[in-house]
Amino acid sequence: MVIVEVSRKNQNEKEYIISLIFEVFINSSYKIIYNNNYDDIIKFTKNKSSIEFKQDFFLADFNINNLTIPSVKFVESFLFVKKDIPLLYGSEEIYFHNDSEARCSIDVFGAIFFFATRWEESISPERDIHGRFSGKNSLAYKNDYIHRQVLNEYFHFIFNLMNHLNFEVNLIDRDFNVKLSHDIDDIKYFKFSKNLPKKFLRNDNIGSPFKKICLFFKSLFNYKYDPYNTFSQLMNYSEDLNSKSMFFFMNGGLSNIYDNRYKFKSAKKIITKISKNGHHIGVHPSYHSSENKTQLKSEINSFNNFFNVDSSRQHYLKIVFPDTLQNLESLGIKYDYTMGYHDLPGFRLGTADTIVAYNYILRKKSKINLVPLIIMDTTIFRYYDYKNIENSIDSIVHECKFHNTNLNILIHNNYIEYKSFNLFLDKISSIE
Ligand SMILES: [Zn+2]
Numbered sequence: 001m002v003i004v005e006v007s008r009k010n011q012n013e014k015e016y017i018i019s020l021i022f023e024v025f026i027n028s029s030y031k032i033i034y035n036n037n038y039d040d041i042i043k044f045t046k047n048k049s050s051i052e053f054k055q056d057f058f059l060a061d062f063n064i065n066n067l068t069i070p071s072v073k074f075v076e077s078f079l080f081v082k083k084d085i086p087l088l089y090g091s092e093e094i095y096f097h098n099d100s101e102a103r104c105s106i107d108v109f110g111a112i113f114f115f116a117t118r119w120e121e122s123i124s125p126e127r128d129i130h131g132r133f134s135g136k137n138s139l140a141y142k143n144d145y146i147h148r149q150v151l152n153e154y155f156h157f158i159f160n161l162m163n164h165l166n167f168e169v170n171l172i173d174r175d176f177n178v179k180l181s182h183d184i185d186d187i188k189y190f191k192f193s194k195n196l197p198k199k200f201l202r203n204d205n206i207g208s209p210f211k212k213i214c215l216f217f218k219s220l221f222n223y224k225y226d227p228y229n230t231f232s233q234l235m236n237y238s239e240d241l242n243s244k245s246m247f248f249f250m251n252g253g254l255s256n257i258y259d260n261r262y263k264f265k266s267a268k269k270i271i272t273k274i275s276k277n278g279h280h281i282g283v284h285p286s287y288h289s290s291e292n293k294t295q296l297k298s299e300i301n302s303f304n305n306f307f308n309v310d311s312s313r314q315h316y317l318k319i320v321f322p323d324t325l326q327n328l329e330s331l332g333i334k335y336d337y338t339m340g341y342h343d344l345p346g347f348r349l350g351t352a353d354t355i356v357a358y359n360y361i362l363r364k365k366s367k368i369n370l371v372p373l374i375i376m377d378t379t380i381f382r383y384y385d386y387k388n389i390e391n392s393i394d395s396i397v398h399e400c401k402f403h404n405t406n407l408n409i410l411i412h413n414n415y416i417e418y419k420s421f422n423l424f425l426d427k428i429s430s431i432e
Pocket residue numbers: 183184185284314315316
């Protein structure tokens with residue numbers, strides 16, 4: 001058993017990080033002992049081995065209103081799993097007293113707290129037209145580590161340092177797996193509206209105007225002919241990857257531009273079929289729900305009247321930290337899948353592993369687990385040219401294999417009309 005000695009200053013925050021280290025990455029029992037002489041260190045001890053982690057970030061009382069975004073420099077050590085690591089707090093020295101005792105000035109606790117809690121998003125005033133924090137405004141993008149699982153790199157550093165000092169601990173078993181999820185923003189390509197003739201003539205991936213007119217008439221009698229009815233195809237893709245899909249359905253909303261493209265009651269048959277096939281169902285809360293608890297509550301509660309859900313992803317990936325998570329938690333949601341950037345593939349949380357969230361306003365561990373979203377189809381279609389699609393996906397796959405993490409990919413059922421859709425799906429299905 002590893003004994004972890006900490007002071008009670010910022011106790012909840014420190015306990016949260018310790019639980020991540022020993023519940024996500026390092027397979028060892030541990031016990032926390034409080035020692036109020038230890039404001040400036042956190043000490044790990046096992047038998048005769050010990051490490052003192054010097055504290056920098058948590059020296060002051062944690063208060064979100066007093067924080068500023070740190071500067072980053074990259075430092076090197078033989079104990080890192082990659083050549084270097086982004087240093088946010090502390091300094092780079094690791095001093096070895098002997099074979100079993102060391103003092104580490106790299107503030108791993110401050111860095112892990114920064115990556116895992118996303119408090120950066122409360123500090124930064126930058127938002128896009130939908131009110132979202134963009135990947136391009138993140139410290140990770142500005143310092144070129146958004147394609148790295150830096151949280152795992154920090155965990156791995158702690159693990160390597162412990163075993164270098166004969167702690168004899170193991171890693172928690174993990175495997176690389178591709179997991180698909182699908183936001184169902186719309187269920188019908190053909191709808192009676194003044195835009196229908198334009199759709200017939202539009203040059204998209206569905207086919208020629210003649211083909212579309214044929215599909216349109218067939219779809220009047222049988223929904224299977226509607227181009228957005230890709231549900232069986234999506235389930236097959238997951239099954240080919242020895243996995244099950246997660247489908248997020250919408251249930252109303254306040255906007256007639258961004259929400260309400262279908263009525264929930266017309267999706268019930270599809271939900272039942274997907275569930276019968278052993279795939280999973282979640283709720284896709286509407287455009288304004290991230291800031292409107294009453295709206296969120298009405299969508300989730302009436303969804304639960306038909307089908308009980310404990311998983312959720314925000315429409316447009318609109319999330320307000322930590323309020324939206326707090327609201328979701330109070331409505332019984334246990335897994336949130338929103339943690340990806342709309343404008344970039346990569347690691348918003350610094351990891352592809354599922355981790356429990358921390359509410360840094362209430363200063364307590366949340367009951368919500370964050371399931372990171374790493375690649376979204378629309379990000380690839382909109383922001384990358386044809387050739388870069390392959391390269392961007394390859395580098396992410398390589399990173400997830402390197403750390404043996406899941407790779408969560410979002411494929412919308414209705415983006416089949418995009419010219420790049422087939423290429424994207426071919427690329428995903430060729431991942432081994
Ligand atoms: Zn959506």
